[in-house]
Amino acid sequence: MPPAPAARDKVLDAFAAILVTQGERAATLDAVAAHAGVSKGGLLYHFASKQALVDGLLARLAELSAADVIEMRSATGGPVDHFLRTSAQSDTDFDRVYVAVTRLPQDIYPQARQALQAAHEGWYEAVLESVGDPVLARAIVLMGDGLYLEAARTGDWDADSRSRRRTDAHVDELLALVDRVSTALHP
Amino acid sequence: MPPAPAARDKVLDAFAAILVTQGERAATLDAVAAHAGVSKGGLLYHFASKQALVDGLLARLAELSAADVIEMRSATGGPVDHFLRTSAQSDTDFDRVYVAVTRLPQDIYPQARQALQAAHEGWYEAVLESVGDPVLARAIVLMGDGLYLEAARTGDWDADSRSRRRTDAHVDELLALVDRVSTALHP
DNA sequence: GTTACTGTACCGTCTGGACGGAATGAACGG
DNA sequence: CCGTTCATTCCGTCCAGACGGTACAGTAAC
Numbered sequence A, B: 001m002p003p004a005p006a007a008r009d010k011v012l013d014a015f016a017a018i019l020v021t022q023g024e025r026a027a028t029l030d031a032v033a034a035h036a037g038v039s040k041g042g043l044l045y046h047f048a049s050k051q052a053l054v055d056g057l058l059a060r061l062a063e064l065s066a067a068d069v070i071e072m073r074s075a076t077g078g079p080v081d082h083f084l085r086t087s088a089q090s091d092t093d094f095d096r097v098y099v100a101v102t103r104l105p106q107d108i109y110p111q112a113r114q115a116l117q118a119a120h121e122g123w124y125e126a127v128l129e130s131v132g133d134p135v136l137a138r139a140i141v142l143m144g145d146g147l148y149l150e151a152a153r154t155g156d157w158d159a160d161s162r163s164r165r166r167t168d169a170h171v172d173e174l175l176a177l178v179d180r181v182s183t184a185l186h187p
Numbered sequence C: 001g002t003t004a005c006t007g008t009a010c011c012g013t014c015t016g017g018a019c020g021g022a023a024t025g026a027a028c029g030g
Numbered sequence D: 001c002c003g004t005t006c007a008t009t010c011c012g013t014c015c016a017g018a019c020g021g022t023a024c025a026g027t028a029a030c
Helices: A006-024 A031-035 A040-046 A050-073 A077-090 A094-102 A110-131 A136-153 A161-185 B006-022 B029-036 B039-048 B051-074 B081-090 B093-103 B110-131 B134-153 B159-187
Strands: none
Touching: A006 A031, A006 A040, A006 A050, A006 A094, A031 A040, A031 B051, A031 B159, A040 B029, A050 A077, A050 A094, A050 A110, A050 B029, A077 A094, A077 A110, A077 A136, A077 B093, A094 A110, A094 A136, A110 A136, A110 A161, A136 A161, A136 B093, A136 B110, A136 B134, A136 B159, A161 B134, B006 B029, B006 B039, B006 B051, B006 B093, B029 B051, B039 B081, B051 B081, B051 B093, B051 B110, B081 B110, B081 B134, B081 B159, B093 B134, B110 B134, B110 B159, B134 B159
Protein backbone atom coordinates (compact mmCIF):
# COMPACT_ATOMS: atom_id res chain seq x y z
CA MET A 1 0.00 0.00 0.00
CA PRO A 2 2.76 2.54 0.56
CA PRO A 3 4.05 3.67 -2.80
CA ALA A 4 6.76 5.59 -1.01
CA PRO A 5 10.21 4.01 -1.45
CA ALA A 6 10.06 2.37 1.97
CA ALA A 7 11.80 -0.79 0.86
CA ARG A 8 15.00 0.98 -0.09
CA ASP A 9 15.80 1.95 3.48
CA LYS A 10 14.75 -1.43 4.82
CA VAL A 11 17.12 -3.12 2.37
CA LEU A 12 20.03 -0.94 3.47
CA ASP A 13 19.20 -1.63 7.13
CA ALA A 14 19.12 -5.34 6.48
CA PHE A 15 22.40 -5.24 4.54
CA ALA A 16 24.14 -3.44 7.39
CA ALA A 17 22.61 -5.73 10.02
CA ILE A 18 23.72 -8.90 8.27
CA LEU A 19 27.20 -7.53 7.63
CA VAL A 20 27.60 -6.72 11.31
CA THR A 21 26.18 -9.89 12.80
CA GLN A 22 27.10 -12.52 10.22
CA GLY A 23 29.81 -11.04 8.01
CA GLU A 24 30.05 -10.32 4.32
CA ARG A 25 29.83 -13.96 3.40
CA ALA A 26 26.28 -14.19 4.67
CA ALA A 27 25.23 -10.88 3.12
CA THR A 28 23.88 -12.41 -0.10
CA LEU A 29 21.19 -10.74 -2.13
CA ASP A 30 18.70 -13.40 -1.12
CA ALA A 31 19.54 -13.09 2.58
CA VAL A 32 19.37 -9.30 2.51
CA ALA A 33 16.03 -9.34 0.71
CA ALA A 34 14.60 -11.90 3.14
CA HIS A 35 15.85 -9.99 6.19
CA ALA A 36 14.35 -6.80 4.80
CA GLY A 37 11.01 -8.46 4.18
CA VAL A 38 11.33 -7.67 0.50
CA SER A 39 11.36 -9.86 -2.56
CA LYS A 40 14.60 -10.30 -4.46
CA GLY A 41 13.05 -8.54 -7.42
CA GLY A 42 12.14 -5.64 -5.16
CA LEU A 43 15.71 -5.40 -3.91
CA LEU A 44 17.08 -5.39 -7.45
CA TYR A 45 14.59 -2.73 -8.39
CA HIS A 46 16.32 -0.29 -6.05
CA PHE A 47 19.85 -1.66 -6.26
CA ALA A 48 20.55 -3.12 -9.68
CA SER A 49 23.68 -4.95 -8.53
CA LYS A 50 25.60 -5.83 -5.43
CA GLN A 51 28.01 -3.00 -6.18
CA ALA A 52 25.03 -0.63 -6.14
CA LEU A 53 24.07 -1.99 -2.73
CA VAL A 54 27.56 -1.30 -1.41
CA ASP A 55 27.51 2.17 -2.95
CA GLY A 56 24.19 2.82 -1.26
CA LEU A 57 25.61 1.81 2.10
CA LEU A 58 28.66 4.02 1.60
CA ALA A 59 26.46 6.97 0.65
CA ARG A 60 24.45 6.46 3.81
CA LEU A 61 27.65 6.30 5.86
CA ALA A 62 28.72 9.62 4.38
CA GLU A 63 25.40 11.21 5.37
CA LEU A 64 25.38 9.80 8.88
CA SER A 65 29.06 10.59 9.34
CA ALA A 66 28.56 14.26 8.54
CA ALA A 67 25.54 14.37 10.83
CA ASP A 68 27.53 12.69 13.61
CA VAL A 69 30.33 15.26 13.49
CA ILE A 70 27.80 18.08 13.65
CA GLU A 71 26.12 16.40 16.61
CA MET A 72 29.52 15.96 18.25
CA ARG A 73 30.35 19.62 18.08
CA SER A 74 27.05 20.65 19.64
CA ALA A 75 26.87 17.87 22.25
CA THR A 76 26.27 18.96 25.82
CA GLY A 77 29.24 17.10 27.31
CA GLY A 78 31.56 18.24 24.54
CA PRO A 79 32.88 16.40 21.47
CA VAL A 80 35.13 13.97 23.32
CA ASP A 81 32.40 12.84 25.68
CA HIS A 82 29.97 12.32 22.84
CA PHE A 83 32.55 10.56 20.69
CA LEU A 84 33.71 7.99 23.24
CA ARG A 85 30.19 7.29 24.47
CA THR A 86 28.81 6.64 21.01
CA SER A 87 31.88 4.52 20.19
CA ALA A 88 31.12 2.22 23.10
CA GLN A 89 27.46 1.97 22.21
CA SER A 90 26.32 0.24 19.09
CA ASP A 91 22.60 0.69 18.92
CA THR A 92 22.43 3.78 16.73
CA ASP A 93 22.04 3.83 12.97
CA PHE A 94 25.43 5.39 12.56
CA ASP A 95 27.29 2.83 14.64
CA ARG A 96 25.68 -0.04 12.81
CA VAL A 97 26.49 1.35 9.39
CA TYR A 98 30.04 2.27 10.41
CA VAL A 99 30.84 -1.22 11.62
CA ALA A 100 29.07 -2.70 8.60
CA VAL A 101 31.40 -0.81 6.27
CA THR A 102 34.31 -1.95 8.44
CA ARG A 103 33.30 -5.51 7.59
CA LEU A 104 33.58 -4.95 3.84
CA PRO A 105 36.82 -6.13 2.20
CA GLN A 106 38.71 -2.87 1.84
CA ASP A 107 40.91 -4.08 -0.97
CA ILE A 108 37.92 -4.94 -3.12
CA TYR A 109 35.86 -1.84 -2.31
CA PRO A 110 38.45 0.97 -2.15
CA GLN A 111 35.69 3.53 -1.65
CA ALA A 112 34.88 1.85 1.66
CA ARG A 113 38.35 2.67 2.91
CA GLN A 114 37.99 6.27 1.78
CA ALA A 115 34.61 6.60 3.50
CA LEU A 116 36.02 5.29 6.77
CA GLN A 117 39.04 7.56 6.48
CA ALA A 118 36.76 10.54 5.89
CA ALA A 119 34.70 9.71 8.97
CA HIS A 120 37.93 9.46 10.91
CA GLU A 121 39.24 12.80 9.83
CA GLY A 122 35.98 14.46 10.82
CA TRP A 123 36.26 12.97 14.29
CA TYR A 124 39.92 13.84 14.64
CA GLU A 125 39.42 17.47 13.75
CA ALA A 126 36.48 17.89 16.09
CA VAL A 127 38.39 16.23 18.93
CA LEU A 128 41.51 18.25 18.17
CA GLU A 129 39.57 21.52 18.37
CA SER A 130 38.26 20.39 21.73
CA VAL A 131 41.43 19.15 23.42
CA GLY A 132 44.05 21.26 21.64
CA ASP A 133 46.84 18.71 21.71
CA PRO A 134 47.24 16.68 18.47
CA VAL A 135 48.80 13.64 20.14
CA LEU A 136 46.05 13.42 22.75
CA ALA A 137 43.47 13.90 20.01
CA ARG A 138 44.98 11.02 18.12
CA ALA A 139 45.00 8.89 21.25
CA ILE A 140 41.31 9.63 21.81
CA VAL A 141 40.32 8.71 18.27
CA LEU A 142 42.33 5.48 18.58
CA MET A 143 40.53 4.64 21.81
CA GLY A 144 37.24 5.26 20.04
CA ASP A 145 38.23 2.73 17.40
CA GLY A 146 39.21 0.32 20.13
CA LEU A 147 35.79 0.73 21.70
CA TYR A 148 34.11 0.07 18.36
CA LEU A 149 36.12 -3.10 17.96
CA GLU A 150 35.35 -4.14 21.51
CA ALA A 151 31.64 -3.55 21.05
CA ALA A 152 31.80 -5.65 17.91
CA ARG A 153 33.81 -8.37 19.65
CA THR A 154 31.66 -8.69 22.74
CA GLY A 155 28.58 -8.69 20.53
CA ASP A 156 26.96 -5.72 22.18
CA TRP A 157 24.45 -5.57 19.39
CA ASP A 158 21.66 -7.09 21.38
CA ALA A 159 23.17 -6.57 24.80
CA ASP A 160 21.16 -6.55 27.95
CA SER A 161 21.19 -3.48 30.12
CA ARG A 162 23.56 -5.08 32.61
CA SER A 163 26.56 -5.36 30.33
CA ARG A 164 25.80 -1.97 28.88
CA ARG A 165 25.97 -0.35 32.30
CA ARG A 166 29.35 -1.96 32.87
CA THR A 167 30.62 -0.57 29.57
CA ASP A 168 29.27 2.87 30.47
CA ALA A 169 31.16 2.82 33.75
CA HIS A 170 34.37 1.99 31.91
CA VAL A 171 33.83 4.87 29.51
CA ASP A 172 33.24 7.19 32.46
CA GLU A 173 36.63 6.22 33.87
CA LEU A 174 38.28 6.76 30.50
CA LEU A 175 36.70 10.18 30.15
CA ALA A 176 37.90 11.15 33.61
CA LEU A 177 41.44 10.11 32.67
CA VAL A 178 41.28 12.04 29.41
CA ASP A 179 40.02 15.07 31.28
CA ARG A 180 42.88 14.93 33.75
CA VAL A 181 45.44 14.59 30.97
CA SER A 182 43.82 17.37 28.98
CA THR A 183 43.90 19.87 31.84
CA ALA A 184 47.44 18.80 32.70
CA LEU A 185 48.59 19.58 29.17
CA HIS A 186 46.70 22.88 29.01
CA PRO A 187 46.29 24.19 32.53
CA MET B 1 59.63 -35.04 -2.74
CA PRO B 2 58.88 -33.38 0.57
CA PRO B 3 56.96 -35.87 2.68
CA ALA B 4 57.03 -33.38 5.52
CA PRO B 5 53.69 -31.69 6.12
CA ALA B 6 54.91 -28.45 4.61
CA ALA B 7 51.61 -27.72 2.96
CA ARG B 8 49.71 -27.40 6.22
CA ASP B 9 51.53 -24.27 7.32
CA LYS B 10 51.46 -22.80 3.84
CA VAL B 11 47.69 -23.28 3.73
CA LEU B 12 47.23 -21.51 7.06
CA ASP B 13 49.47 -18.66 5.89
CA ALA B 14 47.48 -18.31 2.69
CA PHE B 15 44.17 -18.42 4.53
CA ALA B 16 45.27 -15.63 6.85
CA ALA B 17 46.71 -13.56 4.01
CA ILE B 18 43.54 -13.74 1.93
CA LEU B 19 41.31 -12.97 4.91
CA VAL B 20 43.36 -9.88 5.68
CA THR B 21 43.72 -8.50 2.18
CA GLN B 22 40.51 -9.61 0.49
CA GLY B 23 38.06 -10.57 3.24
CA GLU B 24 36.27 -13.78 4.09
CA ARG B 25 34.29 -13.76 0.90
CA ALA B 26 37.41 -14.28 -1.16
CA ALA B 27 38.84 -16.87 1.23
CA THR B 28 37.40 -19.85 -0.63
CA LEU B 29 39.03 -23.26 -0.53
CA ASP B 30 40.15 -22.88 -4.14
CA ALA B 31 41.62 -19.44 -3.56
CA VAL B 32 43.42 -20.53 -0.40
CA ALA B 33 44.77 -23.63 -2.10
CA ALA B 34 45.96 -21.63 -5.11
CA HIS B 35 47.60 -18.98 -2.93
CA ALA B 36 49.33 -21.68 -0.93
CA GLY B 37 50.60 -23.39 -4.08
CA VAL B 38 48.66 -26.50 -3.16
CA SER B 39 45.86 -28.36 -4.86
CA LYS B 40 42.40 -28.31 -3.42
CA GLY B 41 42.61 -31.98 -2.60
CA GLY B 42 45.85 -31.36 -0.77
CA LEU B 43 44.23 -28.66 1.28
CA LEU B 44 41.32 -30.92 2.17
CA TYR B 45 43.72 -33.59 3.29
CA HIS B 46 45.00 -31.37 6.07
CA PHE B 47 41.74 -29.57 6.78
CA ALA B 48 38.78 -31.79 6.07
CA SER B 49 36.33 -28.89 6.03
CA LYS B 50 36.23 -25.15 6.12
CA GLN B 51 35.41 -25.31 9.81
CA ALA B 52 38.62 -27.28 10.30
CA LEU B 53 40.52 -24.54 8.48
CA VAL B 54 39.07 -21.94 10.82
CA ASP B 55 39.87 -24.11 13.83
CA GLY B 56 43.44 -24.41 12.59
CA LEU B 57 43.75 -20.65 12.32
CA LEU B 58 42.33 -20.16 15.81
CA ALA B 59 44.73 -22.73 17.22
CA ARG B 60 47.60 -20.89 15.61
CA LEU B 61 46.35 -17.60 17.05
CA ALA B 62 46.32 -19.15 20.50
CA GLU B 63 49.92 -20.28 20.10
CA LEU B 64 51.17 -16.99 18.74
CA SER B 65 49.16 -15.03 21.27
CA ALA B 66 50.75 -16.81 24.19
CA ALA B 67 54.17 -16.30 22.62
CA ASP B 68 53.44 -12.61 22.07
CA VAL B 69 52.57 -11.99 25.70
CA ILE B 70 55.77 -13.72 26.79
CA GLU B 71 57.73 -11.60 24.34
CA MET B 72 55.96 -8.50 25.62
CA ARG B 73 56.99 -9.11 29.22
CA SER B 74 60.63 -9.55 28.30
CA ALA B 75 60.84 -6.79 25.69
CA THR B 76 63.66 -4.28 26.10
CA GLY B 77 61.43 -1.18 26.00
CA GLY B 78 58.87 -2.74 28.31
CA PRO B 79 55.48 -4.29 27.60
CA VAL B 80 53.72 -1.05 26.60
CA ASP B 81 56.38 -0.06 24.11
CA HIS B 82 56.35 -3.53 22.55
CA PHE B 83 52.56 -3.72 22.50
CA LEU B 84 51.88 -0.40 20.79
CA ARG B 85 54.69 -0.83 18.29
CA THR B 86 53.57 -4.28 17.19
CA SER B 87 49.98 -3.04 17.02
CA ALA B 88 50.98 -0.39 14.52
CA GLN B 89 53.03 -2.80 12.49
CA SER B 90 51.44 -5.59 10.58
CA ASP B 91 54.28 -7.59 9.10
CA THR B 92 54.67 -10.25 11.76
CA ASP B 93 53.01 -13.64 11.76
CA PHE B 94 51.06 -12.77 14.86
CA ASP B 95 49.66 -9.51 13.53
CA ARG B 96 48.54 -11.15 10.33
CA VAL B 97 46.80 -14.00 12.09
CA TYR B 98 45.22 -11.68 14.65
CA VAL B 99 43.70 -9.42 12.03
CA ALA B 100 42.68 -12.45 9.97
CA VAL B 101 40.64 -13.77 12.89
CA THR B 102 39.19 -10.30 13.31
CA ARG B 103 37.82 -10.64 9.80
CA LEU B 104 35.88 -13.79 10.59
CA PRO B 105 32.16 -13.38 11.33
CA GLN B 106 32.16 -13.58 15.11
CA ASP B 107 28.53 -14.62 15.39
CA ILE B 108 29.12 -17.66 13.22
CA TYR B 109 32.42 -18.70 14.77
CA PRO B 110 31.98 -18.04 18.50
CA GLN B 111 35.40 -19.53 19.22
CA ALA B 112 36.92 -16.70 17.21
CA ARG B 113 35.48 -14.19 19.64
CA GLN B 114 36.81 -16.18 22.58
CA ALA B 115 40.27 -16.41 21.04
CA LEU B 116 40.38 -12.64 20.49
CA GLN B 117 39.13 -12.01 24.00
CA ALA B 118 41.81 -14.32 25.39
CA ALA B 119 44.52 -12.47 23.49
CA HIS B 120 43.11 -9.24 24.84
CA GLU B 121 43.16 -10.34 28.43
CA GLY B 122 46.78 -11.41 28.11
CA TRP B 123 47.70 -7.98 26.80
CA TYR B 124 45.68 -6.18 29.42
CA GLU B 125 47.27 -8.03 32.30
CA ALA B 126 50.79 -7.51 31.01
CA VAL B 127 50.13 -3.81 30.44
CA LEU B 128 48.46 -3.48 33.83
CA GLU B 129 51.47 -4.97 35.60
CA SER B 130 53.64 -2.47 33.79
CA VAL B 131 51.69 0.77 34.29
CA GLY B 132 49.88 -0.04 37.54
CA ASP B 133 46.74 1.93 36.81
CA PRO B 134 43.80 -0.14 35.45
CA VAL B 135 42.16 2.73 33.59
CA LEU B 136 45.38 3.71 31.86
CA ALA B 137 46.02 0.05 31.05
CA ARG B 138 42.60 -0.19 29.45
CA ALA B 139 43.21 3.00 27.51
CA ILE B 140 46.49 1.57 26.19
CA VAL B 141 44.91 -1.68 25.07
CA LEU B 142 42.14 0.28 23.35
CA MET B 143 44.72 2.39 21.53
CA GLY B 144 46.40 -0.81 20.42
CA ASP B 145 43.14 -1.99 18.93
CA GLY B 146 42.73 1.36 17.25
CA LEU B 147 46.19 1.01 15.72
CA TYR B 148 45.29 -2.45 14.45
CA LEU B 149 42.18 -1.06 12.82
CA GLU B 150 44.15 1.82 11.35
CA ALA B 151 46.79 -0.48 9.95
CA ALA B 152 44.02 -2.56 8.41
CA ARG B 153 42.26 0.50 7.04
CA THR B 154 45.29 2.16 5.50
CA GLY B 155 46.34 -1.17 4.05
CA ASP B 156 49.77 -1.18 5.60
CA TRP B 157 50.20 -4.80 4.65
CA ASP B 158 52.56 -4.11 1.80
CA ALA B 159 53.49 -0.62 2.84
CA ASP B 160 56.59 1.12 1.64
CA SER B 161 59.12 2.25 4.21
CA ARG B 162 57.99 5.86 3.90
CA SER B 163 54.51 5.41 5.33
CA ARG B 164 55.87 3.03 7.95
CA ARG B 165 58.28 5.66 9.22
CA ARG B 166 55.39 8.09 9.55
CA THR B 167 53.42 5.54 11.54
CA ASP B 168 56.44 4.89 13.75
CA ALA B 169 56.78 8.57 14.53
CA HIS B 170 53.13 8.70 15.54
CA VAL B 171 53.62 5.75 17.84
CA ASP B 172 56.66 7.43 19.38
CA GLU B 173 54.51 10.44 20.24
CA LEU B 174 51.83 8.22 21.72
CA LEU B 175 54.39 6.38 23.84
CA ALA B 176 55.79 9.67 25.11
CA LEU B 177 52.29 10.76 26.11
CA VAL B 178 51.60 7.45 27.86
CA ASP B 179 54.90 7.73 29.68
CA ARG B 180 54.07 11.23 30.92
CA VAL B 181 50.63 10.13 32.11
CA SER B 182 52.05 7.03 33.74
CA THR B 183 54.67 8.92 35.75
CA ALA B 184 52.07 11.57 36.66
CA LEU B 185 49.80 8.88 38.10
CA HIS B 186 52.62 7.09 39.91
CA PRO B 187 55.37 9.60 40.61
C1' DG C 1 0.36 5.97 -16.79
C1' DT C 2 3.94 5.97 -13.59
C1' DT C 3 5.96 4.26 -9.40
C1' DA C 4 6.91 0.60 -6.37
C1' DC C 5 6.98 -3.38 -5.80
C1' DT C 6 5.84 -9.22 -5.77
C1' DG C 7 6.69 -13.68 -7.67
C1' DT C 8 8.57 -17.08 -10.49
C1' DA C 9 11.53 -18.98 -13.66
C1' DC C 10 15.86 -19.22 -15.39
C1' DC C 11 21.17 -18.91 -16.53
C1' DG C 12 26.25 -19.27 -16.04
C1' DT C 13 29.55 -19.41 -12.54
C1' DC C 14 31.46 -20.53 -8.26
C1' DT C 15 31.34 -23.16 -3.83
C1' DG C 16 32.27 -26.75 -0.37
C1' DG C 17 33.05 -31.21 -0.21
C1' DA C 18 33.54 -36.26 -1.81
C1' DC C 19 36.22 -39.31 -4.19
C1' DG C 20 39.68 -42.08 -6.52
C1' DG C 21 43.91 -42.13 -7.36
C1' DA C 22 49.40 -41.44 -7.37
C1' DA C 23 54.05 -40.32 -5.67
C1' DT C 24 56.93 -40.85 -1.71
C1' DG C 25 59.34 -43.15 1.73
C1' DA C 26 59.56 -45.87 6.06
C1' DA C 27 59.09 -50.85 7.81
C1' DC C 28 59.89 -55.40 7.39
C1' DG C 29 61.04 -59.95 5.76
C1' DG C 30 64.14 -62.58 3.21
C1' DC D 1 70.41 -55.46 -0.89
C1' DC D 2 65.99 -56.33 -2.57
C1' DG D 3 61.00 -56.62 -3.02
C1' DT D 4 56.68 -56.01 -0.99
C1' DT D 5 53.56 -53.64 1.94
C1' DC D 6 51.71 -49.81 3.97
C1' DA D 7 50.61 -45.16 5.64
C1' DT D 8 51.30 -40.41 4.57
C1' DT D 9 50.88 -36.62 1.63
C1' DC D 10 49.12 -34.61 -2.07
C1' DC D 11 46.68 -34.25 -6.98
C1' DG D 12 42.71 -33.61 -10.14
C1' DT D 13 38.05 -34.25 -11.15
C1' DC D 14 33.20 -34.55 -10.22
C1' DC D 15 28.82 -33.00 -8.29
C1' DA D 16 24.74 -30.74 -5.98
C1' DG D 17 23.70 -26.60 -4.39
C1' DA D 18 24.11 -21.62 -3.77
C1' DC D 19 25.38 -17.40 -5.85
C1' DG D 20 24.64 -12.91 -8.59
C1' DG D 21 21.97 -11.41 -12.04
C1' DT D 22 18.22 -11.27 -15.86
C1' DA D 23 13.67 -11.30 -17.53
C1' DC D 24 9.14 -10.68 -17.28
C1' DA D 25 4.19 -10.93 -16.05
C1' DG D 26 1.29 -9.18 -12.62
C1' DT D 27 -0.58 -5.92 -8.84
C1' DA D 28 -1.82 -2.08 -6.19
C1' DA D 29 -1.59 2.71 -5.10
C1' DC D 30 -1.35 7.35 -6.72
